[in-house]
Amino acid sequence: MKKLAYLAAGTVMFGAGAANAQMETQVIGDVRGGGYVTRTDNRNGTETKVDDVRIRLRPGLEARFSEQWQGTVRFAGHYSDGMPEKRFSFHSTNESRPFGQSTFDMLNIRYSPSKSSSITVGRMQTKFELDGVAKKSLDRNDSPNVDIDFTNGVHAAYAFDSGWKAHLIVQHNPNLVKSQLSLAPNVLRGPLDFADSQTRLSTFVALENKTKSGPFVQRALDVTYMPDALLVTGSSSGGREDYVTVVGRTALAWPMGAGKERFHLGLEVGYAPNTHRASAVSLAGSGEVKGYAWQTSLNLMEFAPGHSVGLVWGEAQAGWLISPDFRENERLLEVRHQYVFTKQLSMESRIRQRLELEQLTTAVRKRDDRDLYVRLTYKF
Secondary structure, X not given: OHHHHHHHHHHHHHHHHHHOOOOEEEEEEEEEEEEEEEEEEOOOOOEEEEEEEEEEEEEEEEEEOOOOXXXXXXXXXXXXXXXXXXXXXXXXXXXXXXXXXXXXXXXXXXXXXXXXXXXXXXXXXXXXXXXOOOOEEEEEEOOOOOOOOOEEEEEEEEEOOOOEEEEEEEEEOOOOOHHHHHHOOOOOOOOEOOOOOOOOEEEXXXXXXXXXXXXXXXXXXXXXXXXXXXXXXXXXXXXXXXXXXXXXXXXXXXXXOOOOOEEEEEEEEEEOOOOOEHHHHOOOOOOEOOOEEEEEEEEEEEEEOOEEEEEEEEEEOOOOOOOOOOOOOEXXXXXXXXXXXXXXXXXXEEEEEEEEOOOOOOOOOOOEEEEEEEEEEEEO
């Protein structure tokens, strides 16, 4: 059914284009690349060092058939100087995919019956981030950094006159067991498991407002619902529960001098009421793990022409399984600098540490990742 949906989307897009001589097209996408350095103190006592150059290419085409109908197709590939292969796969994977692979990360049709409403069907990019220099999310942020992720499903959106915007995303998740979740189209972590669940559809509902009101520049509330997807004991024989998360985020900004200089503060908090047993993920204890996650972002925006700097500090406990930016059972600390040369060209540099909160019972020490990069992004 999924293949038929994509074939139908492509047929509609190109068929409509052939029938409409007035169709408007626009090249979209970006290219991003830079130098990356990573040092990892592994759980088994060894150290891993990686120094490489990475690049991501995402050229695409946006076609507008009428005021109501629009289609998008985009190719995406990410590569490094040490990649073992070059391969294209329509059913590509997320952050665990080796460099050298590519896919289509957008292939969809959008219907907009009015300026305030739209429905997108197919493969798309969905992002619900905390505003700041280093934009991150506790629940949904396709394709951060040089990763390639995507959402397969339907996205309906409606903008109210008050400035609030409502979102409904119904997503199709692949038929994967927890050990195969690195093959999922966007970030999911075990012991989530869709192989024997009653449905592989998950639902995301959000309300967001980015209209400035006093010091507030962002307010949002998200709910994710994955029915029958959580293996409570890490095994299908131990029973399943629905996996539900609730996320709230807000950002505030204050002027600091003349012009665009301002101090920007962001906070995002998440809670998952149903979590798995500690033993399911090799943690000490016989009870369930905690399901809290949070991040705070401190930013100086435009402290000099084109320059902004941000600090992110946050953590996700072992029961938080859906963030593309925060791995479960880890604390993150990051400093990022951004320099915007033009509307199309920007440069970012980052230094980051990710340290496990609790040591696994099978490990001799906590995993400790330190990494930095300098990268350039050019938008078509």
